[in-house]
Amino acid sequence: MKTRVTLTVNGQVHDVEIAPHYLLSDVLRDVVGLTATHVGCEQGVCGACTVLVDDRPARACLTFAIQMEGHEITTLEGLRDDPVTQALQQAFHERHALQCGFCTPGFLVTLSAWLKEATDPTPAAVRDLLTGNLCRCTGYQNIVEAVLSVAATECGR
């Protein structure tokens, strides 16, 4: 049975009619119409659906949309004007840190939140963080280089 739920996504309020078992990832894509959030494994491993819930990274596939009433969701679309995200996008572009691009939104959302908190973004710390996001194309080397190039200018600001 469907129920009315008020979701706040990227600062905009959406009244949606959904069933309790609808995953946030599906509601963002199919009901709200924001398709940057990608759906990969639906078991929390691949990281393609990572969004921010109250500014903290979370798997949209492991969250029910109905739980999000009263919380703020940010998708990659909502980070369009975020300077750290923009720097990451530029670095990914310059260093060939994506190929097919399916996983890229999850990487950008995870990294943009992490870089705002990280005090010591060493190569090992970046690799540890990125174990939570799978990329089947790049082999990660270029992604790590792109992150470190942004970290050098963005961290500790």
Next chain:
Amino acid sequence: MKPAPFAYHRAQSLDHLLRLKADLRGDGVILAGGQSLVPMLNLRLSRPGNLIDINDLVELDHVHARDGMLRIGAMVRHHRIATHPLVRRHHPLVAGMASMIGYHAIRQRGTIGGSLTLADPSAHFPLAAMLCDATLVLRSTRGERSVPYRALYLSPLNCALEDDEIVRSVLFPIPPPGCRMEAEIFHLNHGGFPLAACAVALTADARGGVATLTLVIAAGGLRPVVLDRELDGFLGAGPDAGLPAAIAGHVAAILPLEDTAKAPAAYLSAVVRRCATLCVTRALAPRAGEPA
């Protein structure tokens, strides 16, 4: 895959939660961080009729240190435990274990109450709670009771909570000065479930030898094994370079390991020996700022 339909209840207060749990009994499954439950729902390995969401319950979100106990609310998330100043100061092992669970995004949502009651035999918090002899404070409309985690943990994925009970808090005794705790976790893939893990609590005597020793081993999908009196033969031993390997060899020899789908018994035994050697070595190592 997608989960099967369920009825959703958002607990508005601890009292509301206890009433829901009393009414729904076993069919009212608690949705805490959801980082293990929701994959099981998505795979339809679990199809509860009712989910009770406790994510907004501030009554279950607390961290205190007093009277020799570190008290952590059931809804405190792994990332907060890993970074909380009180946990880091009073119980670095618990903070360290929290920092190693799954992935960064998983740690933002997963909770200690959820992890302990799921009772996955290879998970980090069950190992830490067994080592530290932590106590769980359980609540229901009938009242409150405190149960040692070692007694509550019946078997893998099976804790002795009553149908109407919820976890309110976890109590970790703050280790006495001089007690060192170390853990070593072995993964085949980073962030995945550990294949084997060992945690040790060791107090050294004045000469740097062993005064007290407790080890917990998780391997082969078995209930984590607490070794205490079994290690009495090592009390008073050392300090000696061969001691960690001797303890590890003894531990591996008495564990009832069997072949599993992931690894044969001989391999698990070698991993256990390695984990135990590493963490006992670290627990015995002199540290800057401490008397030798």
